Amino acid sequence: MSNAYDHPYESGTVYSRVVELLHVHAGTGGVHLDIGCGYGPIAEPVRETGLTYVGLDLDGTRLQALDERGFETHAIDLLDEHAAIATLRAALGDRTLASISMIDTLEHITNGPQFLNALRNFAENRAALFVIAVPNVAHRDLGAKLLAGRWDYTVEGLLDHTHVIHHTDRLLNAMMSSAGWTEVARADFQRQRSDQYFPRFDPLVSDATPLNRYLSQIREAADDFSSINELVRAYLPGPRKVAPLVVEPVEERPFLSIVMRTQGRRLASFRDLLLALTAQTSRDFELIVIPHRVEFELQKRIERIVEDMPEAIRNRSRIVPCDRGGRTTPLNFGFELARGHYITILDDDEMIFAHWVETFQKMAEKSPGRMLRTVAVEQDIAETADTAAGGKGYAVVGAIRHPFPGTYDFYAHLHQNYSPPVAMSFPRAVFHELGLRFDESLNTAEDWDFELRCLFMCGVEASPEITCIYHKWKKGESSYSIHSQSDWERDYHMILAKIDRQYHVFPPGTIKLINDQRKWIIKLENDIAYMSRTKSAKRSVLELLHRHPALLTFASRSNKVARQIGRGIVRRLR
Known part of the structure; x- marks a missing residue:
């Protein structure tokens, strides 16, 4: 359990997305503060960009692992935002701050809005880039399972058992805007099948079933985040915008x-x-x-x-x-x-x-x-x-x-x-x-x-x-x-x-309508086949209209329609 978060740095992962944003937007000189660094999977890649990597975490075992790899580390408690900012100032000293990162950390603290606000004040005069990555609980896998009452906490992943806040694109945008962070780039991490893609033979979960495809069709049309596993965004300090984190059930709108x-x-x-x-x-x-x-x-x-x-x-x-x-x-x-x-x-x-x-x-x-x-x-x-x-x-x-x-x-x-x-x-x-x-x-x-x-x-x-x-x-x-x-x-x-091409839900009565129509068509085809063997075409048309009055209903709309129906039947009989 203690090594649950010890993942190597690899391309095509959340870590590589974070480093890409830093490489493009953070420059090549100064200090990078990795808050909630864990075992520091991005330490070496950040150092290769020319930045001085500094890891900050509360877990001493993880900091020790970073120390042994030759990186500077500091203990930090994010639940006290004032003490945490003091730790950041002490760790930075009189060096130049280039960038900050928080990877899979914000969802673990209950005072996220307060900490983000304090961090913005700390970074404001330094124009430091801030890159954040949080799991996206609006992934379609979670929505499909929730329909059956399943909300499966796991050791790691979208529903890590230690998460106290569950982020969506909307919530993250509101939190960052309220705290005064302006988005400048994004590199969201996509996974068509998340770690919550289980049990794989469940019709709600399996992407081979009509049920799942119908639900996915609705989810994918709603926004661009149905298959986003992690929201990876880059910010700079900016003006604070009013963005309520709590939604009022009754909206003030015109009808x-x-x-x-x-x-x-x-x-x-x-x-x-x-x-x-x-x-x-x-x-x-x-x-x-x-x-x-x-x-x-x-x-x-x-x-x-x-x-x-x-x-x-x-x-x-x-x-x-x-x-x-x-x-x-x-x-x-x-x-x-x-x-x-x-x-x-x-x-x-x-x-x-x-x-x-x-x-x-x-x-x-x-x-x-x-x-x-x-x-x-x-x-x-x-x-x-x-x-x-x-x-x-x-x-x-x-x-x-x-x-x-x-x-x-x-x-x-x-x-x-x-x-x-x-x-x-x-x-x-x-x-x-x-x-x-x-x-x-x-x-x-x-x-x-x-x-x-x-x-x-x-x-x-x-x-x-x-x-x-x-x-x-x-x-x-x-x-x-x-x-x-x-x-x-x-x-x-x-x-x-x-x-x-799409999946649909039809109203009650649809099956009866389909069956009735199908029975009528089969009977009509059987009558046409029988009469084509036994009667003349002209006489057959008259008898068909007598046996199937619905044809008369269609024909009554106009002489043109009647002629088309009659000619079509005659062609079938011939």
């Missing part, structure tokens, strides 16, 4: 963030939409207007319209230009800025009713964390002459239609999007915590793609309430007129192929 992208071409509809926001029965929202790649003068017009709105809207609005990317980029840009518990997309040519926000809010209270869907109606509009405020005006040129169903059919949405973005609202956490992003490689249907991926993770809470109008441009530029049918088809297949 809804409304992301509105605009190119400033339809300022009349933009103004009307802002007026509709002033009439909302719930004002628990913020508005993020994103002028996308617009000229300066046009941006000023957008800003002027917002400034002319009542105070209730002005105070809830931010205008943040985005000067890059295609039509999807402003969505990622806006979602990143969003502070609300939920986020929705509101294009500048749509219209909402007064209870739009309130309806989302009631649904979220009923089913928190689920994707929210109301019902939109559709109406044709057309561009008119330029308005006094600039840009084209618009006029209604058609009656209200109801093409979007009042219920949300999970499986129908895998085939086609029946829910325009104005009728949808997404939990903020899917973007900010789970890493879901709009696919910027898509030119069309980016909202449908995002909706489907959110649907599989969150499910949906649907309301039959009509809350908005989806405007369809009969005259004027729109995504339908800009992009060809081949563009839409290409993106459609890309979206489905991407989703099909």
Whole structure:
């Protein structure tokens, strides 16, 4: 047990990552203080860089081993930060301090924030580089095992039995920022399989199982640290930043963030939409207007319209230009800025009713964390002459239609999007915590793609309430007129192929649906095979339609569809 931490220095280890950071950023002259040095695995490599290595630890056996190798050592007790800093000053003397390291040490002390703060004061006037390495308990292996109630302490590793603090990237960032350390470089140590990859035949742990791959898929999308074994970072003394180490369970946020992208071409509809926001029965929202790649003068017009709105809207609005990317980029840009518990997309040519926000809010209270869907109606509009405020005006040129169903059919949405973005609202956490992003490689249907991926993770809470109008441009530029049918088809297949490559959780009732569909297909195929041997093609089609009325349901949608079905059956029979 006493030699548990006696590991040799080797390339491709945490130790070599620390030395790499020192070699690049610490220079070649002065003293290096290795706090919590243990047996000093980095002593010789640090000396080879030109630095004078000094080891500090509380364990006398380890210090003696370093002494015997010819290195200077000092005993230090980190649990008393004032005494520890005095020890560091005495050990350094009047020599120049070049750098400091703490490898697998911070997690062993309960006064880490206080010690880091005192160490920053000690290093402030010396501009010393500080390299730290701590285990990352956000490794996916630990998360998978914790689902089954396993938190296995070991002699060494991610869950060393002597650890008193368990670090993640977020916690380490908060601790270092609060203490006044500014990150300048990182060389995190990655291991796809950590020392916690056991028992290897457990379906939660084994990376050969669908269960583990599904969990890993979620974890890997959330951030870049799912396979990081140790966080290895380099810092310099800097300003202290307020970064709370303790999280409040209740966050002070608006309920809804409304992301509105605009190119400033339809300022009349933009103004009307802002007026509709002033009439909302719930004002628990913020508005993020994103002028996308617009000229300066046009941006000023957008800003002027917002400034002319009542105070209730002005105070809830931010205008943040985005000067890059295609039509999807402003969505990622806006979602990143969003502070609300939920986020929705509101294009500048749509219209909402007064209870739009309130309806989302009631649904979220009923089913928190689920994707929210109301019902939109559709109406044709057309561009008119330029308005006094600039840009084209618009006029209604058609009656209200109801093409979007009042219920949300999970499986129908895998085939086609029946829910325009104005009728949808997404939990903020899917973007900010789970890493879901709009696919910027898509030119069309980016909202449908995002909706489907959110649907599989969150499910949906649907309301039959009509809350908005989806405007369809009969005259004027729109995504339908800009992009060809081949563009839409290409993106459609890309979206489905991407989703099909992933693991998913389907809602209850899926197995019955699959079985029912499979039985119907088998019966249809058997009937076609039988009739092709015994009857004429024309008579067979009639009998098939009689035996399988579902075909009539499909055919009733249009004469074109009916003809296609009939021809397809005839081809099979021939």
